[in-house]
Amino acid sequence: MMSETKKFLKSFLYLIAGIIISLIALFILFPKLYEIASYITIHGLLATLLLTALGLISGFALGITLALMRIYGATELRWLASGYEKLLRGIPILVLIYIFLYGTPGLFFYIDLRYRPIAGVVLALGLRSAAYQSQIFRGAILSVSSGQIEAARALGMTGSQSFRHIVMPQALRLALPAWTNEYAVVIKDSSFAYGVGIVEMTKAGYDFGVAFRELWAVSLGVVTILYFIFTFPITRLFGEYQNKKLKKLGMGGGS
Amino acid sequence: MDEYVLRVNDIWKSYDDLEVLKGVSFELKRQEVKVIFGPSGSGKSTLLRCINLLDPPQKGEIYLSGLNLMGEHVDLNEARSKIGMVFQHFNLFTHLKAIDNISIALRRVKKLTKEEANRKALEALERVKLAKWADHYPAQLSGGQQQRVGIARALAMDPEVILFDEPTSALDPELIGEVLQVMLDLAKSGTTMVVVTHELGFARAVASEMIFLGEGIVIERGTPDHFFTSPKSERVQQFLKQLTILYGTHEKLLEQGD
Amino acid sequence: MFYQIPEPIEDILLVFSYWDHILSGFILTMWLYAWAILIGFILGLILSILRQYGGKILKIISTSYIELMRGTPLLAQLLFLYYLPTSLNLPTPDWAVVSNFSLFDKNFNIIFLNHRTMVGIIALGLNSAAYQAEYFRGSFMSVGTGQLLAAQSLGMSKFEGIRHIILPQALRRVIPSWSNEAAYLPKYTIVVYFISVQELFAEAHYIVAFTYLSLTTYIIIAIIFLVLISTISKGLDVLYNRLKIPGL
Numbered sequence: 099m100m101s102e103t104k105k106f107l108k109s110f111l112y113l114i115a116g117i118i119i120s121l122i123a124l125f126i127l128f129p130k131l132y133e134i135a136s137y138i139t140i141h142g143l144l145a146t147l148l149l150t151a152l153g154l155i156s157g158f159a160l161g162i163t164l165a166l167m168r169i170y171g172a173t174e175l176r177w178l179a180s181g182y183e184k185l186l187r188g189i190p191i192l193v194l195i196y197i198f199l200y201g202t203p204g205l206f207f208y209i210d211l212r213y214r215p216i217a218g219v220v221l222a223l224g225l226r227s228a229a230y231q232s233q234i235f236r237g238a239i240l241s242v243s244s245g246q247i248e249a250a251r252a253l254g255m256t257g258s259q260s261f262r263h264i265v266m267p268q269a270l271r272l273a274l275p276a277w278t279n280e281y282a283v284v285i286k287d288s289s290f291a292y293g294v295g296i297v298e299m300t301k302a303g304y305d306f307g308v309a310f311r312e313l314w315a316v317s318l319g320v321v322t323i324l325y326f327i328f329t330f331p332i333t334r335l336f337g338e339y340q341n342k343k344l345k346k347l348g349m350g351g352g353s
Numbered sequence: 354m355d356e357y358v359l360r361v362n363d364i365w366k367s368y369d370d371l372e373v374l375k376g377v378s379f380e381l382k383r384q385e386v387k388v389i390f391g392p393s394g395s396g397k398s399t400l401l402r403c404i405n406l407l408d409p410p411q412k413g414e415i416y417l418s419g420l421n422l423m424g425e426h427v428d429l430n431e432a433r434s435k436i437g438m439v440f441q442h443f444n445l446f447t448h449l450k451a452i453d454n455i456s457i458a459l460r461r462v463k464k465l466t467k468e469e470a471n472r473k474a475l476e477a478l479e480r481v482k483l484a485k486w487a488d489h490y491p492a493q494l495s496g497g498q499q500q501r502v503g504i505a506r507a508l509a510m511d512p513e514v515i516l517f518d519e520p521t522s523a524l525d526p527e528l529i530g531e532v533l534q535v536m537l538d539l540a541k542s543g544t545t546m547v548v549v550t551h552e553l554g555f556a557r558a559v560a561s562e563m564i565f566l567g568e569g570i571v572i573e574r575g576t577p578d579h580f581f582t583s584p585k586s587e588r589v590q591q592f593l594k595q596l597t598i599l600y601g602t603h604e605k606l607l608e609q610g611d
Numbered sequence: 612m613f614y615q616i617p618e619p620i621e622d623i624l625l626v627f628s629y630w631d632h633i634l635s636g637f638i639l640t641m642w643l644y645a646w647a648i649l650i651g652f653i654l655g656l657i658l659s660i661l662r663q664y665g666g667k668i669l670k671i672i673s674t675s676y677i678e679l680m681r682g683t684p685l686l687a688q689l690l691f692l693y694y695l696p697t698s699l700n701l702p703t704p705d706w707a708v709v710s711n712f713s714l715f716d717k718n719f720n721i722i723f724l725n726h727r728t729m730v731g732i733i734a735l736g737l738n739s740a741a742y743q744a745e746y747f748r749g750s751f752m753s754v755g756t757g758q759l760l761a762a763q764s765l766g767m768s769k770f771e772g773i774r775h776i777i778l779p780q781a782l783r784r785v786i787p788s789w790s791n792e793a794a795y796l797p798k799y800t801i802v803v804y805f806i807s808v809q810e811l812f813a814e815a816h817y818i819v820a821f822t823y824l825s826l827t828t829y830i831i832i833a834i835i836f837l838v839l840i841s842t843i844s845k846g847l848d849v850l851y852n853r854l855k856i857p858g859l
Contacts, residue, residue, distance in 0.1 A: 200819075249446070259462070
């Protein structure tokens with residue numbers, strides 16, 4: 099088991115090193131690329147990461163709640179949570195953003211005008227992500243084998259104790275691969291904030307192109323690479339490989 | 354009533370329309386070991402789950418040292434902490450090391466401090482001869498070792514009685530011996546046990562009474578001698594014949610350990 | 612809180628009076644969707660076969676393509692493609708394939724194909740291909756390598772084995788997860804709004820510009836998407852149940 103981990107980490111590190119080296123080579127060969135990249139990073143990266151983080155966190159809070167509602171709640175709660183999931187998965191994220199920012203302009207009255215677009219996008223991202231995270235955590239919780247819950251109860255642990263100490267720790271580990279995938283989705287969806295005037299990475303790349311038309315496509319190409327740097331290593335590291343590792347430890351896979 | 358650790362009175366249990374237990378009763382004194390056996394589907398596992406109320410019966414009473422577990426104002430979780438259970442599929446907590454598997458209930462249910470809990474856990478592991486494996490995860494242990502950790506986990510709670518639900522049925526043949534040995538030691542040191550099993554050698558060695566359960570009722574009960582020399586019902590005779598053909602070899606394992 | 616007077620029914624009717632715009636936008640959305648799914652299917656299948664059964668170089672190329680397309684936003688990909696001619700100083704010819712028809716006194720002028728629409732279709736197709744490829748890959752893995760080995764041992768070439776043994780099973784198995792992608796793809800056609808293609812979302816803007824009923828309009832659009840996606844999803848479920856083979 100040890101050597102397999104080492105093998106994977108080794109190939110993963112080689113991959114990362116390869117990407118970094120080729121990037122550095124590119125920047126040296128084409129200094130203009132470096133200029134573009136730094137422009138985009140300085141102007142847009144922070145907004146992208148902020149939107150992603152806030153969207154994921156609010157999605158997490160709501161998502162876990164919905165998952166618990168679906169598993170442990172009364173029939174009406176289950177129905178409600180299930181309906182929410184279906185609803186939020188069927189609406190395009192851009193429409194959602196527009197509903198919150200332009201459909202209900204008074205919604206964020208308590209927020210400074212400059213930050214309202216961000217609030218609207220975060221709300222849309224969070225609501226959407228909650229629908230998917232609910233599914234992820236529901237699956238993870240249900241796949242913790244019921245025999246362990248039985249054992250916990252037999253020892254005298256209360257329902258909430260067995261949930262907190264036995265089910266949740268394992269469910270969170272089991273949810274990790276799917277969750278990093280969701281992270282990738284949210285960071286990609288954050289690019290739609292472009293449509294409401296927030297300067298995140300895609301808008302920054304576009305703006306650069308407006309100023310330097312011959313470099314328009316290149317600029318957007320750099321944007322793409324930047325997104326890739328933020329998604330690929332993470333999904334690779336915590337993705338399918340984690341699944342196999344977890345199976346080896348005997349976690350998940352039903353009772 | 355207090356001389357009886359466990360009194361199971363006229364238990365009736367059904368799932369929807371299917372009646373699984375139809376009026377089962379028995380009692381257990383301190384330090385006694387009773388073995389429940391019978392064909393599959395006879396309700397043996399269900400009976401155990403009724404006793405610690407993981408799956409409450411529709412009718413009947415369970416008395417633990419005189420306390421009616423189905424009465425009002427009974428703290429079920431506290432009661433469960435006094436009844437130990439060992440499962441057929443071990444049901445160890447896969448994300449915890451062996452020692453933590455044992456100490457977690459000591460900390461959360463019995464509210465011991467971390468040091469006390471770890472000390473007791475280690476003691477329990479020593480009793481099942483696994484002290485060296487305290488820091489291993491269940492996935493790193495063999496089936497027999499996992500089950501012994503399961504036994505240690507139940508032991509550490511100092512229960513009044515331990516229920517064993519076919520503890521060796523899911524084990525590879527070579528591993529059954531080590532678990533049976535631990536159970537024998539426990540029985541000989543005075544632990545009060547109710548064991549559902551096919552291991553007749555074990556029953557013959559330590560059981561004070563054997564109970565044959567078939568189709569939800571007690572068909573016959575008696576001492577091991579009674580069953581092995583002159584069982585009354587034909588059902589029981591047939592069943593015993595089939596078992597000794599399948600499991601006869603384990604006698605040797607137990608004799609070695611003696 | 613709302614700057615419209617809450618007379619919702621009146622508002623809804625007003626929005627629906629622009630039904631011709633909604634319809635034309637919807638038709639274009641479906642048009643884009645159909646092409647995206649088709650291109651995505653063919654390209655995705657090829658990619659996943661190359662990734663699963665190809666030589667080392669082909670494997671690397673296809674895997675890189677898939678990971679790149681899946682790890683970057685559709686919007687950025689679309690804009691990149693759109694501004695490529697500008698960067699290369701290529702002229703973008705002004706051509707269009709238009710459809711003109713009348714329905715209930717309303718005149719429809721739908722641009723089915725022009726430079727922008729084509730870029731949109733290509734971008735959506737290329738993107739969808741990467742996601743579909745992943746579904747196919749999972750399906751190939753579930754069929755397993757054993758059967759291909761058996762086919763080859765009987766004398767079939769790798770290509771024949773894939774074609775006659777693997778594909779029939781893999782394609783059947785992929786339907787449940789593939790329906791997921793197929794049902795939710797319409798959501799992503801919205802992205803062509805950013806290059807001025809008049810699909811449903813763009814038409815919504817048009818309506819809002821005239822009616823100022825932003826909330827009502829966007830909610831109606833959202834509901835249209837919801838209904839569309841649910842219908843496709845349900846339809847595919849029914850299809851799958853009809854085609855099921857026991858044990859597969």
